[in-house]
Structures are given as structure tokens and as C-alpha cells.
Amino acid sequence: MKLLITLQPNLKIILTVLIAFFVALLIFFLVFLLNQYTIEKRIDSSLDIYTETRRLQKNFYLQNFDPNEKRIFILGSSQIQAINSTYINEYLSINNQNYKAYNLAYPAETPEERLKTLDVIISAKPKIVLYGISNRDFYTDVQNEISINKPASLLPDPRELFQEKFGGLDIFANHNFDFLENPKLTTLTMITLLLRTEPQDKPVQPYPESPVLMQSRDAIIKSDSEMKQLASIVGYRFTGIDPPEKNEKLITLKKIIGELQKNNIKVIIFTTPQSKYYLDSIPDYEKKSFDSILTSISSDFGINIFSLRDNYTNLTIWNDLTHIAVNKNAIIYSEDVAKILLKEIQS
């Protein structure tokens, strides 16, 4: 009895701490789960960027082009998005080249997708097509981004907990607890969204002449420590690149290049830049496979392939591990692309 009396104040304190912990945890989960729905909503709206880009590009190809205009089409996926076509046009003009470049990148573009619009591309009669490619374009599995290095966390991962204990129950299956991997990142995203004055993260067209859309978050340049942090959370699954003769994506790309060349359109290929963190994660066999793809393209069509892959690894111009920010401070990328174009025009 006496022991119970002496223990009582301690029990009260322990109970209070437990209550405080659970209240804090509850608030934490509630805020993040509520926010998740808001973010998901915003992501849903941002998904419009795909359809909206396609709509814009469709209208672009259907327009009546000036027959005297010498057009350059820059094709590729979201890694091309940061190429500032306005800057390139100014650069070419300064160098007395009467060309007009259009950035026609769209997110998650693949050679198969591009093939569907090849007819309209050819009918638009560009003089040059500049195509940016990377190893990512030749995977069999496109969704290769995964979470890695799950850090030891003060907070238990409810997913694991429930998977272990109640593997058969699906009540939590529809919830995403990824925010536990880096609560700070989620908090900051949440604050940014809350402080935003516009009602939505509406996509904007960064270069007036090009049917390319970006969201405001694409312009953010991440610091090196943020990139490092991102690299510790995001990882890539390298499922391997099929050899050139079996690689369906390469076969499609070659078909595109062949058709373009047949229609007297000059094709220039370049490899898109990657961050040092992404490059470090690529296994050697993957690099070799991609090199064999490049050799195959170069030898089949007799074209130069320019490499920008390692050019900006140490610069603070990255939006994430594989994308340069759509930002004026990242103009070096557009500058180098402009130089490639000028060199090829003059050759």
C-alpha cells in the first residue's frame, strides 16, 4: 500500500507524458493526413499538366506555320523542360542564324508516345530536331523511382506495424504514410501551399513561343544539403536496359530518327544532364548498357551525340535528382544547348 502511495505521483507523471505523447502524435497524424488530401487534390490538379501540355502541343502542330521560318524542335521528356527556347532564339539571332527554336518537351515522354505525333511533327517541317535522351528513356519499367535508405526514425512506421500484426486487414491500405520518412519536407510543403496566395498551383508557360508548361515548384533550386537529403530518401530501381537489338524503346526511337532523316530533317541527339547524386546511384553495368545504346544510334545514323550528362554535377541548379530547375539561374543548360545548335548549324 505504502509502495503504491509512493508510486502514485510517478505514475501520474508517466501517464501525463504518455498522454502528451499520444496527443502530439494524434495531432501530427491528423494534420498530415488532412493535408495529404489537400496535397493529393493539388497533385490531381497538377496531373492536368499532362493533358494540358498535349492539348497545347496539338494546337501548336495544327497552326499555320510561317513557310519562311526555319524551325528547330527540341524534343524529350521533363528533363528538357528547363531549356529556355527564348534564350536560344536570342543566342542564335546574335550569331546571325535565322532559326526559331521551340521547346516541345512533355513530362514522362517516351519514344512510343512521340511516335504517335511523328506525322504532325514532320508536317510542321522543322529544319532541325534536337532530341534529349537519358538512360531512363530505355527501361522496360518506366516507374523506376523508389524509396530507399529508410532512416531509423523516432516514430514507428505504422505501415510496417500493421503489415506485421494485421497483414490481412486492408483498412489502412488506402492511406499513404510516406510523410513519416521526412516529416520536415511534408511540413514545409504544407506551409508553402498554405502561404501561397493563388488558389492553386496553376501551370504556366515559361517560354512564350513554346507549348511547354511548368509548375511553380519546378523553378525551385535545391541547395546541396537538400539534394543530399533527397538522395537519402529517393532511390532508383535499375531494372536493366535491354541490349540495342532487343530494346523496344530504342527501336522506336530509331524509327523516329529514320523517318525524320528521310524527310530531310536534321537530327541532333544529346544526353540530358543528371545530378551527381543520381549519377552515383547508377550501377556501372547500366552506364555501359546506355553507352551501347548511344553507340548504336551514332553508328546507324552517322550522327554526333553530345553529352551533357556530367556537365553540371557540381552546380547548384537542380530542382531534384534528375531535373534542372526551370530558373534563370540555371541558364547555363540553355547556353550549352544553344552552342550545340550553333555548332551543328554552322557545320
Add this chain to the structure above:
Amino acid sequence: MLFNTIDFVIFFITVLSVFVIIKNRKFQHLFLVASSYFFFYYSSNYLITLLIYTTIWDFYFGKLIYESTGTRRKKVLFIASLAGNLGLLGFFKYVDFAITQFSILGNYFDLGTQIPLLNLALPIGISFYTFHSITYTVSIYRGQLTPAKSFVDYAIFVSFFPQLVAGPILRAKDFLPQLREKIENFETGTRLRQILISSSNLKMGITLMAFGFLKKMFFADNISPMVNDIFNYPVGQESFTIILGAIAFGIQIYCDFSGYSDIAIGAAMMMGFKIPVNFNKPYFATSPSDFWRRWHISLSSWLRDYLYIPLGGNRKSNVRTYLNLFIVMFLGGLWHGASWNFVIWGMLHGLYLALHKFIVNKFPILQNHTFFKTKTGFLLSIFVTQYLVFLAWIAFRVKDFDQVLYSMQKYVILDFQIQQTIPFILAHKVSIAVIVLFIVLHFISYKKVNLPEKISNLSLLHWTICLVGIMLLIFFFYNGKPEDFIYFQF
């Protein structure tokens, strides 16, 4: 084992629970040694042998020193015990540094002295437990302490897990008696005290630990990305960026280290042990000597009692006093790590202390001048002191010598450029906001004297609200990866 991991939380709750269950004092002590060794083994593996070696070495040398009658024999034994401790510390911490310097010197004179490095793993906490242990033999040698009654008691003192890897540095004469405290005002007046978890200690301990976690996980870890971006390669940065970096690092290291100390003191307090305070608002210090009375107090007082005073302190000539101050701080810098940047940091502080002493000696009127009693004089004293302290932090943080020089030059000679500083600030809004919040809270803490104690004395409801607030700040701004404490490397 890092304090800021789930591993430690589970470990600590288990230890406390066992203390509640085990009532026998001897078993409690045995369990405390076992859990402390487990704590150390968890992150240091076989290097635990060094900790055990230090414990055995000093336990027996302590006894031998105490039992020896002749002064000469006592001295020889004392020197042998010191050699054992400092030899171990020197070998594991400084041997590669010494080899490198030897090779550089050899190359300079073209002697072809290329000795391969040993690449030894630096045992975590070796600087701390070596210093703990030295206090034991020194106190016995000076006749201030009788040897520990049992090996277990001594092993607890050396390996006590809350402060094992990063202090505060304990003193044998303060800690050992706590293990043999008699029970007072309780039913059996003469029995030795068990480890009892009292409600007041529990509440205060939890509050201190919460403050420690907040300092480390919210403040220090959210400031560190900005500091890294400035000082990982500072060359090319503008003056204001460097100044911002120095301030940010000063706050980061304070929150990191005093956070660790708070957790250690809180954890020990919950088990009924008193660990001395290690920080007392150092950024309100009004002179270099005042700074060292407030920063890493357990180290500065150790250096004073075991190095400065034996060197002669201020009992000899003025010049000797300045030299002693310089030597002590030089060694204090070297204690932090085998690297020139720590030496520069230590020498700078040695210089500050010596200069301050010189001014006080030369112009005694200044010390009691009415100007320094006014608010302006007080603020000016703080500003000048902290300007020098933050300058020295640059040497502590930046590893490369050329980069240290560049950064210090930019800190002292302003270039008045802001082209890079403004975008830099905009890119690190979170760190800036955290710094501002720290400054506000630090000021409140200064005004309110002991904030953790005040919060601990709140009613349960208000205390709970404070805990929830602290936990929320930690949860929402936790980057998912527990960061090491800076002082773990020492």
C-alpha cells in the same frame, strides 16, 4: 547509441523500469554498470575494452596511491596512472595527426620521412572518460578523496551512460559519494540509498530531456543545412554570408551540445543522480573569461583545476599568467580533436583570455567603470565578446586552413556585398526562422533565469501542454534521419 533514436528511448525506459522493479541497491548498481556497458558496446563494439582498461587501471592505481606512504612513491604512482590514461588517449586520438605532421616536416627538409598512417578508429567518448578517470586519481593524490569502496562503484562513475560519450565531465569527488549516500528522513536512517525515482526528479528530468531533444532535433538539426552550405566550401562567399554562417554555427553547436548535456542531466536526475550544469547562457557573456564560466563549464573548470592552477595559475608573474592561459586553451583546443582548426580555435580563446587579463591588469579602472554598469556598456561588452567568440567558431567549423583564413578575413574585413547573401537567405528561410526563434527563446530564458525549472513547476495540465508543444515542434520538423551530436567526435 544516439540519444535521438528510438533505440535510446526503449533502452532508457527499460533501465528505469528495472530500477523500479529491483529494490536491492547492489543489484541496482550492477545493473547500472551492465546497462552502461551495453550502451557503450551498442555503438562502439570491441572498443569497450579501452573503457574497461581505463576503469581497471585507475581503480587499482587509485588504491595504490592512497595506500602508499612516501611522497616520492605516491608521485611515481600518480605519474604512472596519468601516463596510462594520457598514453591511451594520445595513441588513439593523436598518433595519425603526429605522423602526418612528422611527414610534412620531413618533406619540408627533404628527409623522405613517409610513415604510413595507422588509421585507427577513434573510440567514442575517449576524451571524456579519460578526463573523468583522471579526476579520480588526482583527487586521491591530493588527499581530497578516499578510493571507491567497490569496483562496481568506480565502474559506474567511469561508464555512467547518460554522460559517457559527451559529458558533462564528472568529478570523482562529486559523483562517487552519491553512490553511497545514506538514507535520510526515511524509515531506515542508516541504510545506503537505493536508486529511487522521485516524482520531483522525474518531472524535472523529463522536462530537461524534452528541452534537450528540442534543442538538438528542432534547433540544431534545422540550422545545420544552412551552416553546411556556407562552410563546406566557404571560398567565394560574401562577408555577410560568412557572418551569418558563424552566428548560425554558434547557435547550432550550442543547441547540439547543451541539448546533449540537458538530456544527460535529465536522464541522470531521473535516476536520482546529480550531474553538474554544463552551460549557463554563454551568449550573454560579457568577457572572454565570463564566456568560459558559462560554456562547457565542466571542461573549463577541469582545465582550470587540473591544468591552469598546477601550471601556476595567476600566482606567478603577469607574463606567466598570460602564458598559462594561452597554454591551457591551446591544449583545450587540441583536446577537441587532432586537427589544426581546433588548435587555432583554442589559441584564439587563449589569446582572448590573455588579452582580457592584460587589459584588466593594466587598466583596473575599466573593470569598475560606471559605463560598463549601464545598459549600453553591458550590451557593448556582450557584443564585443560574442564578436570574438563567433570569429573563433569559424576556426572550429571549417576544416581546411586556407578556408579558415578566407572566412576569418571576410568576417573581419567586411566587403559590404549582398548579391549572394540575399538569395542565400531566401533559400534558407527555415534555418533563418529557427535562428530567430532561438534568439527570442534564449532571451526569454535569460530573463526568466531557469526556464526548464519554471516549466517543471507548472501544474500538470500546463506542463502537458508544454510537452505537447515541444513534441509537435520535433515531430513536424524532424528530417527523418537522426543526426550525430557534434561532440561525439571528440
